[in-house]
Amino acid sequence: MKLLFISCMFLGWLSAVSVAMAQDTTAVKDNTLRGQYLYMLSKSNNYQGYKVINQSRLAALWKNFSDTLSKARAHAAQLQNKLNEQQQVIADLKNNMANKDKTLAESNAMVNEIKFLGIPINKGTYSTIMWLLVFALAAVLAFFVFQGARHRKEARYRIKLFEELSEEYQNHKIRANEKEKKLARELQDERNKLDEYMSRGIR
Structure with missing residues (x-):
């Protein structure tokens, strides 16, 4: 019986609270907490300063x-869950970006490197070395070509000089031979004359 009475009292109090809330809700123009608080203060009574x-x-x-x-x-x-999800997405994107950057760097390294005698060398360095070697070989070739041209010129000069000397020697030899023959004839003539004088003197 007592429990029934308490239940009835509680239900009555709840209905009164509901009615008051409904009345207050219809009366309150500002439904914010501040508006409801100010409305409650305006509807309250003063008693000895309270x-x-x-x-x-x-x-x-x-x-x-x-x-x-x-x-x-x-x-x-x-919002916190969304923020956590977004932070996780950002972290995943950063990881993906880092992996892609690493892969790109490795790809660029592979593209920009070339193996020379089993040693990986940067293409720019390799190109510079090759061009230096080409210029060095071109300089050496030009030097040898220049030296060869000088030697060929010197050889032609020597050959021409030898031919001139040989021709002059041949001419000198011919002249000397002719002179020798001439002297031999003159000597023979003198001998013949001497023999003739000798034969005349004996007679």
Whole structure:
């Protein structure tokens, strides 16, 4: 019986609170917590310097405050979850970007490197070395070509000089031979004359 009485009292109190909340809700123009708080203060009575607040209005304000706080917490939790998800996505993107940068760097290294005698060398360095070798070989070739041209010129000069000397020697030899023959004839003539004089003198 006592339990039934308490239950009836509780139901009556809840209905009164609901009615008061409904009345207050229709009366309140500003539905924000601040508006409801100011409305509750405006409807409260003064007693010896204190505010006497209607319990139903206070309960309604507390319920609205709790609901608003719960919604704010739920919204904050949702935002935190979204933030965590976005941070995870950003971290994944950063990892993917780092992996792609690493792969790109390795690919560029492979593209920009060439193996020379089993030693990996940068293409720019390899190209510079090759061009230096080409210029060095071209310089050596030009030097030998120049030296060869000088030697060929010197050889032609020597050959021409030898031919001139040989021709002059042949001419000298011919002249000397002719002179020798001439002298031999003159000597023979003198001998013949001497023999003739000798034969005449004996007679």
